[in-house]
Amino acid sequence: MSAFVYRNWDGSQRLEPFDADDLLGAVADDLLAGEDLEDVLSRLMRWGHPERLEGLQELLERLRDARRRNLERHELNSVVDDIQKRLEDVVNTERSGIEERKQRPAPNEQLRQAFEKMAGEREQKLNELPDDPAGKIRELQQYEFIEPKAQEKFQDLLKMLQEQVMQSYFSGMQQALQGMTADQAKRLRDMVRDLNRALQEKLAGGEPDFEAFQRKYPELAGQAKNWDELLEQMARSMAAMRSLMQSMSPEMRQQLEQMIDSAMNDPSLRQAMDELSATLSQLFPMESLGRQMRFTGDDPLTLAEALELMGRMNELSGMERLVQSARSPEDLASLDPDRVEELAGTEARAALERLGNLAKILEEAGYIKKERGRYELTARGIRKIGQRSLEEIFATLKRDAFGKHRARFRGRGGDPTDETKVYEFGDAFLMDLPGTVRTAVMRGGVGTPVKLTAEDFSVYRTEYLTQSATVLMVDVSRSMLFRGCFLAAKKVALALDSLIRGQFPKDDLFIIGFSAQAEQLKPEELPRLTWNEFVYGTNMQHGFSLARQLLSRSRGRNKQIILITDGEPTAHIEDGRPRFNYPPTKRTFEETLREVVRCTRENIVINTFMLARGHYLVDFVNQMSKINHGRAFFVTPDRLGEYVLVDYVSNKRRRIA
Numbered sequence: 306m307s308a309f310v311y312r313n314w315d316g317s318q319r320l321e322p323f324d325a326d327d328l329l330g331a332v333a334d335d336l337l338a339g340e341d342l343e344d345v346l347s348r349l350m351r352w353g354h355p356e357r358l359e360g361l362q363e364l365l366e367r368l369r370d371a372r373r374r375n376l377e378r379h380e381l382n383s384v385v386d387d388i389q390k391r392l393e394d395v396v397n398t399e400r401s402g403i404e405e406r407k408q409r410p411a412p413n414e415q416l417r418q419a420f421e422k423m424a425g426e427r428e429q430k431l432n433e434l435p436d437d438p439a440g441k442i443r444e445l446q447q448y449e450f451i452e453p454k455a456q457e458k459f460q461d462l463l464k465m466l467q468e469q470v471m472q473s474y475f476s477g478m479q480q481a482l483q484g485m486t487a488d489q490a491k492r493l494r495d496m497v498r499d500l501n502r503a504l505q506e507k508l509a510g511g512e513p514d515f516e517a518f519q520r521k522y523p524e525l526a527g528q529a530k531n532w533d534e535l536l537e538q539m540a541r542s543m544a545a546m547r548s549l550m551q552s553m554s555p556e557m558r559q560q561l562e563q564m565i566d567s568a569m570n571d572p573s574l575r576q577a578m579d580e581l582s583a584t585l586s587q588l589f590p591m592e593s594l595g596r597q598m599r600f601t602g603d604d605p606l607t608l609a610e611a612l613e614l615m616g617r618m619n620e621l622s623g624m625e626r627l628v629q630s631a632r633s634p635e636d637l638a639s640l641d642p643d644r645v646e647e648l649a650g651t652e653a654r655a656a657l658e659r660l661g662n663l664a665k666i667l668e669e670a671g672y673i674k675k676e677r678g679r680y681e682l683t684a685r686g687i688r689k690i691g692q693r694s695l696e697e698i699f700a701t702l703k704r705d706a707f708g709k710h711r712a713r714f715r716g717r718g719g720d721p722t723d724e725t726k727v728y729e730f731g732d733a734f735l736m737d738l739p740g741t742v743r744t745a746v747m748r749g750g751v752g753t754p755v756k757l758t759a760e761d762f763s764v765y766r767t768e769y770l771t772q773s774a775t776v777l778m779v780d781v782s783r784s785m786l787f788r789g790c791f792l793a794a795k796k797v798a799l800a801l802d803s804l805i806r807g808q809f810p811k812d813d814l815f816i817i818g819f820s821a822q823a824e825q826l827k828p829e830e831l832p833r834l835t836w837n838e839f840v841y842g843t844n845m846q847h848g849f850s851l852a853r854q855l856l857s858r859s860r861g862r863n864k865q866i867i868l869i870t871d872g873e874p875t876a877h878i879e880d881g882r883p884r885f886n887y888p889p890t891k892r893t894f895e896e897t898l899r900e901v902v903r904c905t906r907e908n909i910v911i912n913t914f915m916l917a918r919g920h921y922l923v924d925f926v927n928q929m930s931k932i933n934h935g936r937a938f939f940v941t942p943d944r945l946g947e948y949v950l951v952d953y954v955s956n957k958r959r960r961i962a
Contacts, residue, residue, distance in 0.1 A: 325670030326689070328663060331358075333690045334792060342673065342680050347632045350660050359656040365628050367656065371649040372621045375614060376600050381549070383605030385438065385557045388462070388564055392441050395459045396431055402452025403427060427451055439563030446567070469608050470546075470565055470578075496522045497577040504584045507532055536588060543585070545615040551597040552615075561608075596622065621648055637661045687829045688806070690799055728762040737763040774813040774859030776852040777801060780870035782820040782843050790916045794869050795831050801867075802828045815855040819848035821876055821883045825855065842876030842885040846893070849900035849911075850878075856909055865910040865935075873921035889921055894928075901929050911935040 331354050332345045353360025403424045411417035430448060434441050442463070450456035471493070499521070503513035515532050529535040550558050598618060606614065624640060631637055637660060646654035664680060667673045672686030682690075725737045740763035745755050777798055785791040798816055805814045816826045821842035849866070856864045876885040877896040886893060904911060911933045913926050918939055926937045 325666050325672060328667055329670075329672050329686060329689055334796075342682060343633065346634075346663055346680070350631070350634065350663055358659065361628050361631055361660065364653060364656045364660065365625060367653040368621055368625050368628065368645075368649050371653070372618055372625075375618060376598060376602070378602040379604045379606055379611075379614065380600050380602050381553050381606065381611060382557050384549070384553070384608050384611045385560050385564075387605065387607045388466075388561075389438050391458070391462050392438055392445075395445065395455050395462065396434065396441075398458060399450055399452045399455035400428070400431060402455055406451065424451070437563070438560055439567045442564055442567040465608065466565055469612060494574045494577055496525060497574065497581055500525070501577065501581045501584050503532070504536075504581075504588065508584065508587055536585075539585065541616070541619070544619050545612050548596055548598060548615040548619055549611055552600065617648055620644070624648070634661050634664045682829075684829050687799070687831070688803060725763045725765055727760070728764045735765040737765055773809075773863035773865065774815075774856050775801075775805075775864075776815045776817055776855055776866045778817045778819060778823075778845075778848045778852060778866055778868045778870075779826075780820070780843060780872065781818040782872065783841070784843075784872050785870075785916075790871050793916075797869065798826075798831055799828060813859040815852070817848050817851055817855075819844050821885060822878075823848035823851045825851065841887075842883055843870065843872050843874055844876040844878070844883055845870070845874040846877040846897040846900050847883070849897070849904055853900070853904055853907060853909065856907070863910075864908060865912060866904065868911060868913045869916070870913070870922070871916035872919065873925045889925075894925060897925075898928060898932065901932050905933045909933075913937040915939045 328349075332342075332349055349358070349360070351361045353363060406420065407424060411420065427449075430444070434444050445459055446463075450459070499518065503515075503518055506513045513532070515535075519529075525535075529538055550562070553561065596619070598615075624645065627636070627640060637657060640657060640661075642654050642657055645657050664673065667686070668675070668680075671683055672689060673680045674683050675681075725740050728736075741757065741761055742755060744763060745757050745761040748758075748761065749756055779794045779798055781791070781794075785794065802814055802816070805812045816828065816831070817823050818826045822844055845868070848868075852866050856866075873889050874893050874897040875887050875889045876883050877893045878884070879896075884893075901911065911929065912935045913929070915922060915926060915937065929935070930937055
């Protein structure tokens with residue numbers, strides 16, 4: 306037996322990612338409300354979709370959480386502590402070496418006394434070493450070590466400090482900086498001087514030869530293709546050191562700076578680096594590099610580890626800035642998914658890839674396309690929105706028992722109903738077998754075999770579908786928007802178009818939008834249809850006139866106008882121009898009713914769906930119904946689709962008697 310466990314949504318549950326249909330459904334209402342496709346996609350990307358799609362805000366929080374975890378884990382004072390411990394180890398190793406040599410037997414008394422004198426002098430110097438690490442480094446650089454291991458440890462410490470300083474400028478030279486020989490050190494000095502000259506030339510407005518520099522110093526140029534990319538690489542490297550310095554306490558920062566200065570014991574290289582630093586400060590402001598961070602954890606770090614961490618933290622900050630400013634999926638293209646995963650985890654990568662593919666998913670499905678640099682809905686996308694609108698309406702009908710108004714006939718066009726009748730010549734032979742046998746038994750009595758006669762056969766009644774032509778007249782005046790009816794009317798228009806395309810392809814459907822004047826609309830124009838706040842009027846007269854012209858082209862015997870409006874007619878055409886009056890004039894009512902009479906003479910039924918109950922509207926609809934004998938419904942915007950579609954389907958079905 307299967308067991309199911311239910312719990313509240315906490316964000317950890319995994320759901321299937323949005324597909325193209327889900328994405329289009331998520332933005333359909335906004336598009337029908339007249340919003341720009343790219344603006345809608347931008348908002349979806351920013352805020353996501355509840356429980357289905359993480360937006361940029363959630364991705365931003367994941368990046369911030371990754372940075373926050375590092376801040377709460379590490380502490381920076383350990384950087385100086387680590388160097389101090391290494392210096393203490395150097396001194397202790399030297400002391401141990403001296404003491405161990407004192408215990409060795411000397412070849413003669415003279416050598417023993419000479420060594421003891423030298424050892425005493427060395428111990429005196431060790432005892433007089435300054436307390437501060439920078440001072441110790443300076444003194445130990447002048448110190449003559451007795452113990453080779455101590456000297457090796459000290460040289461390793463100096464190299465580490467020098468390498469970290471150089472890497473703070475040239476991150477791509479890590480291997481070249483490790484274990485430099487004298488010749489390599491000279492090449493480094495030459496490279497720094499040549500780089501400084503080239504940047505000085507660039508600063509003066511010149512065009513230094515980058516390719517020549519790259520050929521001469523490939524270890525520095527790396528993957529950079531020009532001076533700007535090289536400077537960008539250097540800025541990122543320098544930002545790590547600057548962030549480290551800014552994030553340390555003033556005392557620790559001063560000690561580290563002094564230690565680094567003391568370790569740079571090559572006067573020529575130090576001068577070249579000072580000149581380069583001055584040039585770089587003119588090319589980009591140093592205060593913009595790096596940022597102060599507050600570490601509150603306990604995990605210690607070495608200098609190398611701290612600089613690497615600062616590089617990651619600055620990279621996370623850069624990702625945050627990019628995500629904050631992103632407005633379209635293309636804006637996320639510069640983020641490396643592998644790097645995002647490495648810094649912020651697999652969930653952050655998954656969110657990035659989903660958001661970056663929003664437009665691509667819709668484009669590959671054929672729902673949108675790029676025209677003149679901007680995305681637009683395709684005809685297929687518009688049809689899909691109509692289909693979804695249709696599905697939403699019928700889902701409501703199923704849930705609410707057909708919207709609490711009856712659909713008179715069961716089944717679909719051409720399908721059998723649940724009712725039966727005696728078979729007559731010409732009927733579709735959809736036999737009711739139980740009913741047929743029951744009739745034969747009742748006639749002939751119990752026994753086998755059961756003998757059937759023609760009169761025993763019972764068949765299911767069927768429906769047939771009338772071919773019809775429909776004009777959907779949609780009020781697009783200002784009041785439709787203000788009363789919240791505009792979106793509902795557009796969704797009904799698309800749903801009706803989708804219904805007719807899918808279920809009744811022989812029917813004709815025309816769509817008319819009317820305000821001060823009426824005009825025919827194509828289904829693909831509906832998502833972009835909006836209202837004009839500077840145009841006043843509800844010109845039903847022009848709408849009915851245009852509807853008659855369109856219906857005259859159709860060969861369907863059943864012709865109807867479905868009128869969706871929230872107001873009475875307030876405009877009519879006079880001398881070829883629309884005339885608007887409010888309150889509506891008698892002339893406007895009369896001209897509109899004349900068109901109703903013409904529609905009635907041409908056997909066009911007008912069914913009205915009122916979205917408001919104003920006095921003028923009710924009075925006008927009553928007069929129109931007396932003339933045309935069409936039906937009138939008062940509906941709210943949220944139930945409009947149910948009434949229109951059920952009424953349309955119901956009027957297409959006729960039962961064969």
